[in-house]
Structure formats: C-alpha cells, structure tokens
Amino acid sequence: MSERAHFLKLLQAKDKNKDQSYFLWTLTQGQLKHCLFPIGDYTKPEIRQMARKFGLHVAEKKDSQGLCFVGNIDFASFLRKIIPKKEGEIRASYGKVIGKHDGSHFYTIGQRHGLRVSGKTPYYVVEKDLKNNILTVAEKKDEKKFYKKEVIINETNWISNAPALNKKYSARIRYRQLLQECRLVVISGNSATFHFNTPQRAVTSGQSLVLYSGRQMLGGGVII
Known part of the structure; x- marks a missing residue:
C-alpha cells in the first residue's frame, strides 16, 4: 500500500x-x-525462511487449498449441506436435453467435471438459466462461441x-x-x-x- x-x-x-x-x-x-x-x-x-529463523512450526506447514475456513471438504459438498437440491435439465448448445442436474446453483460457467450427461464427449457449462433452472453446455469445439x-x-x-x-x-x-x-x-x-x-x-x-x-x-x- x-x-x-x-x-x-x-x-x-x-x-x-x-x-x-x-x-x-x-x-x-x-x-x-x-x-x-x-x-x-x-x-x-x-x-x-523467516519463520524457520524464529523457530516457528508453521515454517513447514502446507499451503491451504480451497475453502480453508470450513476444513477438508470440497466446494460442492459444502454447498449441498446448506442449499437444497432442485433437479433441472442439461441442454446442449443446439437445444437437445442430454442430462439432468441437481440445481444450477451448484455449477459455474466453464465447469466440465460433475456433469451427468449421456455419452463420452466432454461438455462445458456455457450458460445458466437460474429462473428456469437450466444448464446449457457445449463441446470444447463450440465453447468459444460463448x-x-x-x-x-x-x-x-x-x-x-x-x-x-x-x-x-x-x-x-x-x-x-x-x-x-x-x-x-x-x-x-x-x-x-x-x-x-x-x-x-x-x-x-x-x-x-x-x-x-x-x-x-x-x-x-x-x-x-
């Protein structure tokens, strides 16, 4: 400063x-x-190095990751403890329904993992319709359109x-x-x-x- x-x-x-x-x-x-x-x-x-010099045990402590203030728990699990599930549709960018989700609030734009969609093709979240609880996803080759x-x-x-x-x-x-x-x-x-x-x-x-x-x-x- x-x-x-x-x-x-x-x-x-x-x-x-x-x-x-x-x-x-x-x-x-x-x-x-x-x-x-x-x-x-x-x-x-x-x-x-300063901590080692002064004999502080935190000198070798591992860096904290993720939600360090709630302990050893991933973000999705943390949210599911406080926000109820609300099933909705997962739609491909061309409009077809290809899966279901537990609530659009559990996902973020750009997310790939954790999507329950059919087939082996990886999809990425590109849009969220919170009002209608719909996730829109796209294949990698189409993601740049968004x-x-x-x-x-x-x-x-x-x-x-x-x-x-x-x-x-x-x-x-x-x-x-x-x-x-x-x-x-x-x-x-x-x-x-x-x-x-x-x-x-x-x-x-x-x-x-x-x-x-x-x-x-x-x-x-x-x-x-």
Whole structure:
C-alpha cells in the first residue's frame, strides 16, 4: 500500500502467486487507513525462511487449498449441506436435453467435471438459466462461441479515483487469472463496461472484475 496525493493506493503483492488483491476491491479509503500489509513486499519462500529463523512450526506447514475456513471438504459438498437440491435439465448448445442436474446453483460457467450427461464427449457449462433452472453446455469445439469481449459490471468501487474512458488497463475476471488488457468504454453511475482485447472464457455473473494499472489495483465491480 502506498500514499500519494492524499489518496491511499492498494498495490499487488510482490509474490504474484500469492497476491490477494483480487478480493480487496471493495475496500474504501476510510477502511484502508486502518490497514497494514506487513508481508506484501515478501515472497512466500522468504516468509517461510523467516519463520524457520524464529523457530516457528508453521515454517513447514502446507499451503491451504480451497475453502480453508470450513476444513477438508470440497466446494460442492459444502454447498449441498446448506442449499437444497432442485433437479433441472442439461441442454446442449443446439437445444437437445442430454442430462439432468441437481440445481444450477451448484455449477459455474466453464465447469466440465460433475456433469451427468449421456455419452463420452466432454461438455462445458456455457450458460445458466437460474429462473428456469437450466444448464446449457457445449463441446470444447463450440465453447468459444460463448466467449465475450465486452463485460458489464455494477456495484463498482474505485479505491482512489474512477478510471478514465478509453485508457488501456488490465483486469481479471477470476482469481489467479493472468491479467488481460482492456479499455473502459462506458461508465454510468455505479456501472461500467469494459472491452477486452481478446475474448474472455467463462465470464460469470456474480463474480468480480478487478481492474489494475500496472501494479496498482484500482477497484472493480460485480459482473452482470
């Protein structure tokens, strides 16, 4: 974190593999002034070496994976404990019903595993109709038809100043995705539209688009 022109700026961590800035886009100036990020300028191996130096047992602790706050359980199993099943249709991109599912809320755009469909051909979730509880899937060769260059977000939060129209930025639409070049083409109230240089796979409503300028994380919004 750095301070310039009376605004606090939130920067990506030195260790890009462990950077958590994607999850911090909702922070405000009022919240940031109470925050400290004491290990942001170190890599994970450097922190482990410090822990060894001070004799801390966590120096050799394995990295946490998945939902570390609920224990050793996969995401789907966790959801099934709190959300009831609701059977619905799985339709191929050409309209034919090819299977059933236990509830569209258990699946995400781009998912391949866990689909109960006929045949041996792998399918990927490309659309979710939550109102009618229908999943649309496509074969790999057809999946690119559902890629998007334009992404609209709402509930935006800009940590210092709003981004400028038509300026080149980079963004990610999921955690640990490589940063993708884009431009802001529309901004209106709490909504914004970004145009990506390359089509984006698995653009998912409800996930976050987080915007960057170099190492600085500017803020973001919820994909609609």
